[in-house]
Amino acid sequence: xxxxSFLDWFWVGAFIVLMIICGVLFYRLGKRSxxxxxxxxxxxxxxxxxxxxxxxxSATDTPIWVSGVIYQHGLRGIWYTFFSAWCAIxxxxxxxxxxxxxxxxxxxxxxxxxxxxxxxxxxxWIAGWQVFMNMFVLGWVGxxxxxxxxxxxxxxxxxxxxxxxxxxxxxxxxxxxxxxVMADFQQGVIxxxxxxxxxxxxxxxxxxxxxxxxxxxxxxxSWRLNPFAFTGLTSGEFPLVWFLTMMVIAVIGGxxxxxxxxxxxxxxxxxxxxTVRDASYSIWAGSALIVVRNSLWAVAILAxxxxxxxxxxxxxYEMAWYRVGFEFLPVGMVGFFFAAIVAIHISTIxxxxxxxxxxxxxxxxxxxxRPKATDKELVWVGRISTLILLLGSFVYGLMxxxxxxxxxxxLWIMAAGIWLPSILQVVWWRFNSWxxxxxxxxxxxxxxxxxxxxxxxxxxxxxxxxxxxWIMMVLGALIYIPITFMTPPEDMDRLVKYYVMSxxxxxxxxxxxxxxxxxxxxxREKAAEER
Amino acid sequence: MGWxxxxxxxxxxxxxxxxxxxVFIISPLIYILLAVGVLLxxxxxxxxxxxxxxxxxxxxxxxxxxxPKLKAVSxxxxxxxxxxxxxxEKITRWEE
Numbered sequence: 001x002x003x004x005s006f007l008d009w010f011w012v013g014a015f016i017v018l019m020i021i022c023g024v025l026f027y028r029l030g031k032r033s034x035x036x037x038x039x040x041x042x043x044x045x046x047x048x049x050x051x052x053x054x055x056x057x058s059a060t061d062t063p064i065w066v067s068g069v070i071y072q073h074g075l076r077g078i079w080y081t082f083f084s085a086w087c088a089i090x091x092x093x094x095x096x097x098x099x100x101x102x103x104x105x106x107x108x109x110x111x112x113x114x115x116x117x118x119x120x121x122x123x124x125w126i127a128g129w130q131v132f133m134n135m136f137v138l139g140w141v142g143x144x145x146x147x148x149x150x151x152x153x154x155x156x157x158x159x160x161x162x163x164x165x166x167x168x169x170x171x172x173x174x175x176x177x178x179x180x181v182m183a184d185f186q187q188g189v190i191x192x193x194x195x196x197x198x199x200x201x202x203x204x205x206x207x208x209x210x211x212x213x214x215x216x217x218x219x220x221x222s223w224r225l226n227p228f229a230f231t232g233l234t235s236g237e238f239p240l241v242w243f244l245t246m247m248v249i250a251v252i253g254g255x256x257x258x259x260x261x262x263x264x265x266x267x268x269x270x271x272x273x274x275t276v277r278d279a280s281y282s283i284w285a286g287s288a289l290i291v292v293r294n295s296l297w298a299v300a301i302l303a304x305x306x307x308x309x310x311x312x313x314x315x316x317y318e319m320a321w322y323r324v325g326f327e328f329l330p331v332g333m334v335g336f337f338f339a340a341i342v343a344i345h346i347s348t349i350x351x352x353x354x355x356x357x358x359x360x361x362x363x364x365x366x367x368x369x370r371p372k373a374t375d376k377e378l379v380w381v382g383r384i385s386t387l388i389l390l391l392g393s394f395v396y397g398l399m400x401x402x403x404x405x406x407x408x409x410x411l412w413i414m415a416a417g418i419w420l421p422s423i424l425q426v427v428w429w430r431f432n433s434w435x436x437x438x439x440x441x442x443x444x445x446x447x448x449x450x451x452x453x454x455x456x457x458x459x460x461x462x463x464x465x466x467x468x469x470w471i472m473m474v475l476g477a478l479i480y481i482p483i484t485f486m487t488p489p490e491d492m493d494r495l496v497k498y499y500v501m502s503x504x505x506x507x508x509x510x511x512x513x514x515x516x517x518x519x520x521x522x523x524r525e526k527a528a529e530e531r
Numbered sequence: 532m533g534w535x536x537x538x539x540x541x542x543x544x545x546x547x548x549x550x551x552x553x554v555f556i557i558s559p560l561i562y563i564l565l566a567v568g569v570l571l572x573x574x575x576x577x578x579x580x581x582x583x584x585x586x587x588x589x590x591x592x593x594x595x596x597x598x599p600k601l602k603a604v605s606x607x608x609x610x611x612x613x614x615x616x617x618x619x620e621k622i623t624r625w626e627e
Binding site for chain 1: 545546547551554555558559561562563565566567569570573574575576597598601602604605608609612615616618619
């Protein structure tokens with residue numbers, strides 16, 4: 001348990017008041033239209049969505065799971081956190097393509113890229129899955145806050161889960177994405193500053209860099225200092241093939257849309273940017289900041305390891321970075337640290353509340369139930385959806401126990417079967433909606449079978465992570481590639497419209513030829529020349 | 532660096548070119564160097580600072596290569612965006 005002084009509570013109180021003011025200030029902008037409530041009117045300069053990318057992906061559970069992998073693996077554990085590197089290529093590939101499509105959501109993009117019943121099924125599926133997934137994310141992030149408050153104040157887990165998520169729901173309900181993105185900027189600045197202070201403090205508390213290295217050597221753990229300390233080619237806890245697999249998943253995944261679960265919040269930030277250029281820089285810079293943040297955490301957690309090297313319980317060493325802050329910062333600063341934790345927590349909660357609500361409103365309610373709904377009605381549906389997501393997240397949160405294992409599964413393995421199809425849908429004209437839909441269905445069955453069910457019944461051994469990924473990818477391809485060729489290609493008119501608008505990358509020659517035959521590209525080029 | 536094009540007409544900028552492919556290689560490399568560079572610099576190892584310096588140079592090179600192209604694409608696209616937004620509603624409407 002940690003004892004707070006008056007100054008500590010002052011920081012926390014001041015921060016919460018600042019958040020609520022933020023919601024009230026942007027209330028008028030948020031209610032103007034659907035585009036304002038979910039995309040801030042598509043008018044943001046690059047640094048605002050960039051700070052939102054960073055703030056959204058710095059959640060209460062993130063230092064917990066980064067602590068888990070770094071305490072376990074040393075600095076090589078940094079590669080587990082490298083999934084955000086998909087933005088390195090995406091910023092200049094799929095981000096450009098998606099921004100030019102102007103789709104509100106990834107689900108809507110499916111009906112631009114594909115046509116007919118397959119496209120509609122995909123849109124409904126992805127929208128439903130996103131509503132569920134956002135509720136799920138809200139649950140696990142909320143539970144992380146519950147655990148932290150239990151550690152700090154001995155509160156029951158449910159209290160921390162419900163209290164802080166409800167506070168941020170206030171400005172999401174009133175100002176929508178405007179409130180989210182403006183609060184994210186402020187939260188991002190506060191959180192990053194505090195992360196730097198705490199990490200430096202932790203390193204100093206362990207005696208500084210020289211002392212950390214000396215202690216590791218005396219413990220016979222010097223390998224922890226090497227980010228490339230592999231345990232063999234295919235053997236051990238961290239083989240080279242797993243590192244290469246993670247690099248492929250993260251980096252090449254940038255050519256696709258939906259190769260990482262983080263694509264979906266990023267897609268909202270991409271569309272909220274003022275121009276294609278702003279969208280590209282926002283995604284690149286936001287993720288670069290995440291890469292820096294992970295390294296800042298990693299060294300502080302390594303410092304913690306040298307102070308407490310023999311912790312066996314995962315639940316205990318997962319709290320490493322938080323313990324650095326709460327056990328070593330001086331009185332008065334602890335409250336500031338907690339305010340920063342509240343900042344990273346509610347920036348994630350607010351983004352996922354608004355994102356989940358955008359799928360429920362735009363892709364389910366507006367698309368399937370009330371196509372003629374007014375903007376005013378849709379903004380209200382957005383608010384109601386936000387509230388439902390919040391309540392649902394409490395139920396999920398109370399069902400979850402351990403965070404690290406869930407996140408390795410969710411971030412790296414769960415998307416294995418749809419990783420390649422998510423790229424193919426962007427780069428290959430012949431890949432159709434039935435192929436993509438079948439990959440999703442196959443992946444759902446395969447991921448649970450290969451990772452949980454078959455090993456549980458001893459039908460197959462528990463496979464290393466890299467094998468799980470490649471096996472699921474190959475098995476999935478054996479299903480969706482034949483289905484793609486057995487079903488007709490997408491309607492050429494739709495493909496041409498999509499091509500002319502989005503100018504995708506990859507194998508689009510037949511579509512490009514058709515667009516040129518129709519004179520659409522020539523018309524564009526001529527118009528551009530006249531300007 | 533004459534082989535890097537820095538003046539773009541909008542219709543040229545929309546096509547994927549070697550400038551894009553170069554950035555596809557440099558950009559992930561920057562992320563890897565950034566991750567390792569910050570780790571090692573915090574441990575006060577001299578090569579950590581060297582890696583960060585290389586990273587800074589690569590960021591400059593990347594922006595130098597891609598920024599003119601991104602500007603040209605954005606300028607052209609903004610003019611068409613309003614029309615496209617109207618089309619978006621027609622294309623994606625369930626009734627059609």
